[in-house]
Amino acid sequence: xxxxxxxxxxxxxxxxxxxxxxxxxxxxxxxxxxxxxxxxxxxxxxxxxxxxxxxxxxxxxxxxxxxxxxxxxxxxxxxxxxxxxxxxxxxxxxxxxxxxxxxxxxxxxxxxxxxxxxxxxxxxxxxxxxxxxxxxxxxxxxxxxxxxxxxxxxxxxxxxxxxxxxxxxxxxxxxxxxxxxxxxxxxxxxxxxxxxxxxxxxxxxxxxxxxxxxxxxxxxxxxxxxxxxxxxxxxxxxxxxxxxxxxxxxxxxxxxxxxxx
Amino acid sequence: xxxxxxxxxxxxxxxxxxxxxxxxxxxxxxxxxxxxxxxxxxxxxxxxxxxxxxxxxxxxxxxxxxxxxxxxxxxxxxxxxxxxxxxxxxxxxxxxxxxxxxxxxxxxxxxxxxxxxxxxxxxxxxxxxxxxxxxxxxxxxxxxxxxxxxxxxxxxxxxxxxxxxxxxxxxxxxxxxxxxxxxxxxxxxxxxxxxxxxxxxxxxxxxxxxxxxxxxxxxxxxxxxxxxxxxxxxxxxxxxxxxxxxxxxxxxxxxxxxxxxxxxxxxxxxxxxxxxxxxxxxxxxxxxxxxxxxxxxxxxxxxxxxxxxxxxxxxxxxxxxxxxxxxxxxxxxxxxxxxxxxxxxxxxxxxxxxxxxxxxxxxxxxxxxxxxxxxxxxxxxxxxxxxx
Numbered sequence: 001x002x003x004x005x006x007x008x009x010x011x012x013x014x015x016x017x018x019x020x021x022x023x024x025x026x027x028x029x030x031x032x033x034x035x036x037x038x039x040x041x042x043x044x045x046x047x048x049x050x051x052x053x054x055x056x057x058x059x060x061x062x063x064x065x066x067x068x069x070x071x072x073x074x075x076x077x078x079x080x081x082x083x084x085x086x087x088x089x090x091x092x093x094x095x096x097x098x099x100x101x102x103x104x105x106x107x108x109x110x111x112x113x114x115x116x117x118x119x120x121x122x123x124x125x126x127x128x129x130x131x132x133x134x135x136x137x138x139x140x141x142x143x144x145x146x147x148x149x150x151x152x153x154x155x156x157x158x159x160x161x162x163x164x165x166x167x168x169x170x171x172x173x174x175x176x177x178x179x180x181x182x183x184x185x186x187x188x189x190x191x192x193x194x195x196x197x198x199x200x201x202x203x204x205x206x207x208x209x210x211x212x213x214x215x216x217x218x219x220x221x222x223x224x225x226x227x228x229x230x231x232x233x234x235x236x237x238x239x240x241x242x243x244x245x246x247x248x249x250x251x252x253x254x255x256x257x258x259x260x261x
Numbered sequence: 262x263x264x265x266x267x268x269x270x271x272x273x274x275x276x277x278x279x280x281x282x283x284x285x286x287x288x289x290x291x292x293x294x295x296x297x298x299x300x301x302x303x304x305x306x307x308x309x310x311x312x313x314x315x316x317x318x319x320x321x322x323x324x325x326x327x328x329x330x331x332x333x334x335x336x337x338x339x340x341x342x343x344x345x346x347x348x349x350x351x352x353x354x355x356x357x358x359x360x361x362x363x364x365x366x367x368x369x370x371x372x373x374x375x376x377x378x379x380x381x382x383x384x385x386x387x388x389x390x391x392x393x394x395x396x397x398x399x400x401x402x403x404x405x406x407x408x409x410x411x412x413x414x415x416x417x418x419x420x421x422x423x424x425x426x427x428x429x430x431x432x433x434x435x436x437x438x439x440x441x442x443x444x445x446x447x448x449x450x451x452x453x454x455x456x457x458x459x460x461x462x463x464x465x466x467x468x469x470x471x472x473x474x475x476x477x478x479x480x481x482x483x484x485x486x487x488x489x490x491x492x493x494x495x496x497x498x499x500x501x502x503x504x505x506x507x508x509x510x511x512x513x514x515x516x517x518x519x520x521x522x523x524x525x526x527x528x529x530x531x532x533x534x535x536x537x538x539x540x541x542x543x544x545x546x547x548x549x550x551x552x553x554x555x556x557x558x559x560x561x562x563x564x565x566x567x568x569x570x571x572x573x574x575x576x577x578x579x580x581x582x583x584x585x586x587x588x589x590x591x592x593x594x595x596x597x598x599x600x601x602x603x604x605x606x607x608x609x610x611x612x613x614x615x616x617x618x619x620x621x622x623x624x625x626x627x628x629x630x631x632x633x634x635x636x637x638x639x640x641x642x643x644x645x646x647x648x649x
């Protein structure tokens with residue numbers, strides 16, 4: 001029974017939930033199931049607290065990383081006691097009048113915001129590793145990401161032509177330097193290749209072209225996001241939905257039982 | 262925009278916070294018994310919105326972690342009466358004008374949710390008949406493939422690089438004498454991605470038991486913790502090494518999103534694991550975890566069904582299991598024919614949907630060329646629409 005109990009429970013509740021979707025009369029039953037789930041997760045929180053407290057108490061007893069564990073336990077109990085006191089005084093620790101909100105606003109929220117803001121640096125380091133033109137696919141990623149990034153910032157009309165001009169000038173310099181190997185030092189060929197790039201850079205700066213390219217960067221960004229990106233995304237969503245249906249059926253009928261014994 | 266006669270609700274607004282939508286409201290003088298919050302989006306039309314929660318009269322806000330573009334409606338209950346507000350989108354707010362706040366409490370009006378009098382209540386929602394047929398059809402395919410798998414267990418499944426590396430990652434950890442870290446992310450047990458992550462956890466734990474490698478599993482929800490403990494314990498028992506199982510290796514961290522990211526990052530940097538598996542439901546903390554896995558020098562294998570987080574994993578992790586590959590992961594590793602048959606079923610569903618899309622494209626094109634096809638196209642569209 002210990003083995004089959006959870007599987008039978010899952011099978012019955014999942015089939016019932018699917019059936020309730022089609023029965024408008026049974027909205028109340030759906031509500032009760034929903035409330036039951038909330039109550040169960042409320043009790044489950046005790047398991048989490050038990051795990052957390054025992055884990056860190058054991059570490060304190062064993063003298064292993066005592067500072068971290070002792071700090072966590074102290075802060076945990078201060079928060080719980082503070083919350084209970086304010087719950088008793090104000091009806092809820094999250095009452096705007098409650099002093100617990102001071103703790104929430106001045107300790108929890110800044111800590112949360114700090115972790116979230118660190119994300120900016122992680123994005124930079126991950127982008128540095130990802131945006132390297134190692135092969136054709138990563139080159140496409142680099143180009144499209146650059147266009148989208150520029151297209152999503154303010155003054156893209158100005159930034160994009162400047163960035164393109166700088167890119168063309170750098171290409172001209174690189175061609176001048178490295179084309180010696182490719183074309184056996186033919187000065188005329190090297191000059192003309194580099195010259196094309198320089199002319200291109202100047203043309204980009206020409207006001208009319210400048211306006212044309214600057215104006216279309218937003219369109220190009222939107223096209224990348226709405227057409228190729230969205231097409232791939234929709235394909236994945238479709239796969240996810242059907243994969244989810246098949247996975248749910250596997251769980252509902254006890255074929256997939258890795259989550260239990 | 263002003264409310265006229267919503268029972269119990271004086272003001273409603275919807276805002277965003279950290280990717281979640283926050284529905285906030287204030288009560289009028291009428292005391293309500295309970296409030297239901299519904300959500301409508303592309304997946305859940307307004308005719309059959311998603312019930313987000315049943316709240317008590319003390320609650321004045323609801324955080325919808327699904328986020329995204331959506332509209333919300335509040336349904337208040339006073340005795341036997343109920344009343345709906347208008348649909349309200351993100352960034353909007355509706356409320357009673359100041360001069361309307363004081364009038365006597367509105368008479369409980371029977372509107373919207375009340376069934377029409379004199380008409381027999383519907384037992385089965387016929388608007389959803391097409392969905393029922395689709396579900397039964399999918400189930401028929403599913404059981405047909407299961408039956409076929411029982412007769413012939415040799416079913417082909419394409420190679421998934423991110424899952425082939427599981428053995429290497431566990432082996433590397435064994436050689437280095439370092440633990441493995443595995444997390445199912447910040448989703449609760451009701452998330453399919455978390456359940457899929459748990460199935461992978463069991464397979465990883467089996468290999469860890471074989472190589473005698475320690476598996477550390479931090480969890481963000483207590484119910485996931487209980488299921489993860491069962492999965493790891495069962496894996497060690499199945500491999501004949503129950504003595505290696507330590508309950509304290511599968512532990513609870515916090516339900517706070519960035520608290521969890523912070524705790525896991527700290528552990529990765531202190532313990533320097535040989536391999537880090539991030540398989541489950543992730544949100545903005547995905548890149549924090551992936552980058553810290555990289556910094557700690559571990560092989561990182563990630564898999565999630567959150568499409569918005571996949572680019573981060575692809576950029577930062579060594580191997581990424583993309584989208585629905587995560588649902589196939591357990592079957593792929595275990596090679597259990599019945600589970601593989603389930604994966605095959607999803608492939609059949611996909612092939613079928615592609616065929617239906619192609620038919621739709623052809624009909625849409627024909628209707629542009631010849632207006633006579635417009636009727637056929639509309640009829641075809643109605644097959645897939647709910648509530649028409």
